[in-house]
Amino acid sequence: MKVLYFDCFSGISGDMTLAALMDLGVDEQIFRRELDKLKLEGYKLAIDKCIRNGITGMDVKVTLSNDEKEHHDYCHHEDNNVHAHDHYLQNYEHDRHHSHSHEHQARNLRDIEALIDESGIAQGAKDFSKKVFREIAAAEAKVHDKDIYEVHFHEVGAVDSIVDIVGAAICLDLLGVDRVYASKLHDGHGFVQCQHGNIPVPVPAVMVMLSGSGIPLIQTDINTELVTPTGMGIIKCLSSGFGNMPPMCVDRVGYGMGKRDTGSFNALRLVMGSMAETCNDTADEVVLLETNIDDMNGEALGYVMEQLFENGALDVFYTPIYMKKNRPAVMLTIIARIQDENKLTDTVLRETTTLGIRRSSLKRYCMSREIINVSTEFGEVRVKAASKNGFTKYAPEYEDCRNIAKETGKTFNEVYNAVLRQVVEV
Numbered sequence: 077m078k079v080l081y082f083d084c085f086s087g088i089s090g091d092m093t094l095a096a097l098m099d100l101g102v103d104e105q106i107f108r109r110e111l112d113k114l115k116l117e118g119y120k121l122a123i124d125k126c127i128r129n130g131i132t133g134m135d136v137k138v139t140l141s142n143d144e145k146e147h148h149d150y151c152h153h154e155d156n157n158v159h160a161h162d163h164y165l166q167n168y169e170h171d172r173h174h175s176h177s178h179e180h181q182a183r184n185l186r187d188i189e190a191l192i193d194e195s196g197i198a199q200g201a202k203d204f205s206k207k208v209f210r211e212i213a214a215a216e217a218k219v220h221d222k223d224i225y226e227v228h229f230h231e232v233g234a235v236d237s238i239v240d241i242v243g244a245a246i247c248l249d250l251l252g253v254d255r256v257y258a259s260k261l262h263d264g265h266g267f268v269q270c271q272h273g274n275i276p277v278p279v280p281a282v283m284v285m286l287s288g289s290g291i292p293l294i295q296t297d298i299n300t301e302l303v304t305p306t307g308m309g310i311i312k313c314l315s316s317g318f319g320n321m322p323p324m325c326v327d328r329v330g331y332g333m334g335k336r337d338t339g340s341f342n343a344l345r346l347v348m349g350s351m352a353e354t355c356n357d358t359a360d361e362v363v364l365l366e367t368n369i370d371d372m373n374g375e376a377l378g379y380v381m382e383q384l385f386e387n388g389a390l391d392v393f394y395t396p397i398y399m400k401k402n403r404p405a406v407m408l409t410i411i412a413r414i415q416d417e418n419k420l421t422d423t424v425l426r427e428t429t430t431l432g433i434r435r436s437s438l439k440r441y442c443m444s445r446e447i448i449n450v451s452t453e454f455g456e457v458r459v460k461a462a463s464k465n466g467f468t469k470y471a472p473e474y475e476d477c478r479n480i481a482k483e484t485g486k487t488f489n490e491v492y493n494a495v496l497r498q499v500v501e502v
Contacts, residue, residue: 087302133331
């Protein structure tokens, strides 16, 4: 299983995320070709290597085509970002920590979703991009006491933020990441100036997204904003858990550089690798969580299952049972990684009627898994490849086969079997 860990020791923003993903080895030409499918005009995207604190990373910057200011590369020399973006605080809905402020065309959520839906990017990238924008829109609506569709994103919906969010979604798809984890978030303190006046750090939209999320936040002694609404939206919608890095075999490390001098190393670090259990032939430890439920309807239980999978459960299933006085019931069983245990037990206690959960430790053996792209008569299809001790199993991705079946009129099984035959032939 390919895992990505976000080390947010200096906060997180949209452009830092995109830069760090690019630094993991995304091919720039392929990325630009995919981004062009968005049909977004009027901007230039600069992607440059740079050095900060003696560490090499990536810097990305969106410049509007009608900008009179020339693009200055602040990354030619170490720590040369001291004077960058001193004028960046104009609207707190902007990705303030790391990008220029521009007067952009106002867009609402429907405009942004339509732009994404009409593009030619992969469906998974579309879905994730819209999820992030909806998360941010809901937070801004709460802050301003407006309906979610009444919020006009003068900055969050601007060209640079669309490129950051959709670009990050494209990179994640190209890297074939199966699961994402993140560290505790670090933000600064004090106040920042915006068109509404001085606002506290963490800024209101970020605080709304944190509320009730269970995401841990550490406030540092840095007197500025480190976590932006765009960065917060991305990591909240992406990460399966927040805390220490899970046991993993590290393959690559990427750094996305910030634009401001915070007095410390201002960057986002991404670590990509495989879960420790897929690196060798030893068994890994998982937890088994169980509880009996006899007073919930089936639809509510279905919602609980969705929530558990979204929060990192490896498997979730219900078993019909009979309890005291022969009452029909179900036993909810969850298989999970140790680092996800607390989050999943909280979900069960919050979303179900149960008063307690049984817990036990198990060992399991797993095959190494990766996602490969296979060229077929229907176009490129993602296929899960699992291998161990010289033998391999293949499983075409359900979402891809479903979309092809809808587009071609063929049955799902026809598409699935055709893709599988192509994999075997290759």
